[in-house]
Amino acid sequence: MAVLRSFSASPHSFLLLLLLLQMLGAKGQDLEVLQPPGPLSVSAGETLTLTCTMSGTGPPGGVKWHKGSDRKQSIYSERGQYPSRVTRVVPVSETDFSIRISNIRPEDAGTYYCVKYRAGSQETELKSGVGTEVSVIATPSQPSIKGPASRVLSGTSATFSCTSDGFSPRAIKVTWLKDNTRIVSPEPTVLPEGDSISYQVLSTAQVPLTRDDVKSQLICQIEHETLRSPLREFFKLGDILRVPPRVKLEANPANPVPLNESVTFSCSAEGFYPEDTTLALTLNGSLSETGTTEPMAQNGDGTFILRSSLKLNATEDRNQSALTCLVTQNSQPVATETSVLNIRVPTEGSESVSMEPGPFQLSPFGLCIGLILASKLLVVAPFLLYLFLKKGHGKVNLRNTPVST
Missing domain, CATH: 2.60.40.10 (Immunoglobulins)
Known part of the structure; x- marks a missing residue:
């Protein structure tokens, strides 16, 4: 207002002021x-x-x-x-x-x-x-694979997940492979669903497991337009696989064993994984007579084998003894095999006879002897009856007692 008052006395001054204000405004508008x-x-x-x-x-x-x-x-x-x-x-x-x-x-x-x-x-x-x-x-981060929290038995399937994040644009491809063989899996989930500065992908797969997968690898492969080559993450299936043992119990020589001969019982747990397996071979459940266990060995496919053996003398007192092989895995019993020791006893003038109990059998010679004894018994039966009655009653009239000849 002070500036306007200073120019109020002169119309020319006022016009000059308006021109100045217009010029200042024009500078902002330009x-x-x-x-x-x-x-x-x-x-x-x-x-x-x-x-x-x-x-x-x-x-x-x-x-x-x-x-x-x-x-x-x-x-x-x-x-x-x-x-x-x-x-x-x-x-x-x-x-x-x-x-x-x-x-x-x-x-x-x-x-x-x-x-x-x-x-x-x-x-x-x-x-x-x-x-x-x-x-x-933005390129995707290195993928990460997550498997089951505990071991999974061979012959079943396990669920795995694969994640990667920080990528843009949204389009991405995820492929699952087992030893370079493709596994069919559902379409991956990309989050968030709407527009975003970067995205995250989640893919899951059901993977069948077999006894031969101890050395197998699971692969999560990611392809994106920002990558010159796919990103790959590897997961060792042996880290979550459990293979139960195949158990065998054998005798050498086989039953029946000649009396006083040596016999060796061998128990083996074969093809198991991982190593957390034990084996015990006992005689009649006694801890004092147990087998000798060999050091654990590994097979070419990555599985393990464990053996135990017990050598015995086939004495009469050991006939029908029970040999038991107990195998535990992860501290849990998984298999039990039992074999019974049968001893063969030799007899004079004939072949040896097995002490193994079995159903009753009668030879033709024995049958003849049995018939003769039965006929004699029929002859003496009345006399035996007479003696029995006399002893029970004191007197017996023999004339009234029939006798068969």
């Missing part, structure tokens, strides 16, 4: 913020250049870079404190306010605005560029 809209694509780890130039003249005030139209996230200002990876392209320029952002990350994706402010006690936005849309092309 100012243009030139910013390419994009979109720009940059790979993670590379350097992004955002271009912004000013044309025309404007009032005093600084220029700032913001991410997002709400201006809440400041990227660069000459007077602010910002990460060292954000720098001016031409530090001393009054018209070029382009910036560089090095080591781009997936979270750097978004729309960037170059904004001219008017100086004052409180800065106000004067003009803004149209905004440059930036997308970050």
